[in-house]
Amino acid sequence: MLSHKTKYALKALLYLAEQDANHISKTIDIAETANIPKKFLEQILLDLKRGHLVGSKQGKFGGYYLLKSGNEITLADIHRLFDGAIALLPCASLNFYERCSDCVSEAECSLRHGLIAIREETLKAMQGITIASLIKK
Amino acid sequence: MLSHKTKYALKALLYLAEQDANHISKTIDIAETANIPKKFLEQILLDLKRGHLVGSKQGKFGGYYLLKSGNEITLADIHRLFDGAIALLPCASLNFYERCSDCVSEAECSLRHGLIAIREETLKAMQGITIASLIKK
DNA sequence: TATAATTCTACTAATTTTATAGAATTAATT
DNA sequence: AATTAATTCTATAAAATTAGTAGAATTATA
Numbered sequence: 001m002l003s004h005k006t007k008y009a010l011k012a013l014l015y016l017a018e019q020d021a022n023h024i025s026k027t028i029d030i031a032e033t034a035n036i037p038k039k040f041l042e043q044i045l046l047d048l049k050r051g052h053l054v055g056s057k058q059g060k061f062g063g064y065y066l067l068k069s070g071n072e073i074t075l076a077d078i079h080r081l082f083d084g085a086i087a088l089l090p091c092a093s094l095n096f097y098e099r100c101s102d103c104v105s106e107a108e109c110s111l112r113h114g115l116i117a118i119r120e121e122t123l124k125a126m127q128g129i130t131i132a133s134l135i136k137k
Numbered sequence: 138m139l140s141h142k143t144k145y146a147l148k149a150l151l152y153l154a155e156q157d158a159n160h161i162s163k164t165i166d167i168a169e170t171a172n173i174p175k176k177f178l179e180q181i182l183l184d185l186k187r188g189h190l191v192g193s194k195q196g197k198f199g200g201y202y203l204l205k206s207g208n209e210i211t212l213a214d215i216h217r218l219f220d221g222a223i224a225l226l227p228c229a230s231l232n233f234y235e236r237c238s239d240c241v242s243e244a245e246c247s248l249r250h251g252l253i254a255i256r257e258e259t260l261k262a263m264q265g266i267t268i269a270s271l272i273k274k
Numbered sequence: 275t276a277t278a279a280t281t282c283t284a285c286t287a288a289t290t291t292t293a294t295a296g297a298a299t300t301a302a303t304t
Numbered sequence: 305a306a307t308t309a310a311t312t313c314t315a316t317a318a319a320a321t322t323a324g325t326a327g328a329a330t331t332a333t334a
Contacts, residue, residue: 002225004323007237010248026279035239040324046281059332062279075251088139100144102172110271111147114212118262125258134247141292163310177293183312196301199310 006082008036009044010131013078016054017070017131024063044082051081070132076123086126087119094119143219145173146181147268150215153191154207154268161200181219188218207269213260223263224256231256 002010011034019025027045031038045064048054055067066073079086080095090098091106092115099106106112139147148171153162164182168175182201185191192204203210213223217232227235228243229252236243243249 001222001227003321007226007239007248014247028279033241035241037324039326042280043324049281056280057332058280058330060278061333062331064280075255085138089144090138102144104170104172110151111144114266114271118212118259118266121262122255122259125255129251129255134251140290165310174293176295179311180293186312193311194301195299195311197307197309198302199300201311 002079003083005040005044006078008034008041009048009078009082010075010134011036012041012044012048012064013053013066013070013073013131014134016064016066017135019065022065024057024061024065026063030064047081051077053077053081070135071130073131074127075129076126079126086123088115092116092119094123139216140220142177142181143215145171145178146185146215146219147212147271148173149178149181149185150190150203150210150268151271153201153203154272156202159202161194161198161202163200167201184218188214190214190218207272208267210268211264212266213263216263223260225252229253229256231260 012030015030015034016025027042028038030036030045031041036044045054045056049056049064053067053073054064056062056064076086085093085096087093087096089100089112090096091100091103091109091112103109149167152167152171156162164179165175167173167182168178173181182191182193186193186201190204190210191201193199193201216223222230222233224230224233226237226249227233228237228240228246228249240246
């Protein structure tokens with residue numbers, strides 16, 4: 001499941017992608033049209049900024065805008081930025097690898113092998129979904 | 138990500154599937170070989186029982202055994218039993234459908250359509266992984 | 275200088291997850 | 305009948321994560 005944070009991030013990115021080029025969107029406008037608590041959205045937009053997906057302009061008439069084009073931003077990127085690993089267990093993850101504390105022998109763990117296969121499938125699927133692909137539907 | 142509960146459930150099922158037919162396994166034996174907190178495992182086995190995946194025998198020399206064969210138990214089944222929906226949002230779920238509280242128009246939600254596609258992919262993958270398929274690796 | 279936006283840090287509240295405790299029940303053996 | 309050893313049940317507690325809020329500081333425009 002996606003956290004609310006990830007869902008809100010996706011909705012915010014979709015909002016930004018739907019604006020005219022060079023348009024700068026205010027947090028309050030995104031919050032109101034996408035139905036996201038404003039203060040919560042502020043944090044999310046900051047995270048997106050730290051992730052180099054959006055840029056911002058401060059001060060009066062400031063706001064946020066996309067740094068990348070919609071087809072360069074995949075569901076996998078956003079998931080990793082907010083919810084972390086795509087894999088079902090850390091031991092099967094590419095970017096968030098961690099050994100299980102209860103693991104007896106990772107090499108022989110039959111569960112892990114299956115979960116690596118799953119991760120490969122879902123990663124491929126999630127990389128196929130972009131902000132742009134979601135809009136043109 | 139799978140919760141510990143789901144991971145433990147899978148490990149317990151793998152343990153049971155590796156036993157001889159008609160063998161009855163004690164909780165303590167599963168807990169020790171699979172490195173699962175015993176009291177936690179008790180609850181998990183009860184849940185598996187309520188899900189009709191395992192049977193139990195009470196009293197001395199009692200314990201647990203599989204009710205279904207290993208290739209009838211899929212990763213999708215266990216995920217749904219313990220972690221719920223396969224889909225990334227409730228509004229894209231088959232078995233755990235729920236409308237998003239922040240949803241403006243579900244029919245026009247571009248996010249939802251993409252997540253339904255993802256769910257179809259991951260569900261297919263997760264149904265391909267069975268307890269039996271994990272063992273014969 | 276006034277205004278209106280982002281930025282930053284800290285905190286709080288709610289929820290979910292991960293267990294743990296202990297008594298009750300059941301059944302086989304002695 | 306008593307003992308032993310297992311599951312079953314209900315309740316609770318501790319820890320971690322998620323979701324959301326508050327308010328002051330900063331920045332830039334007019």
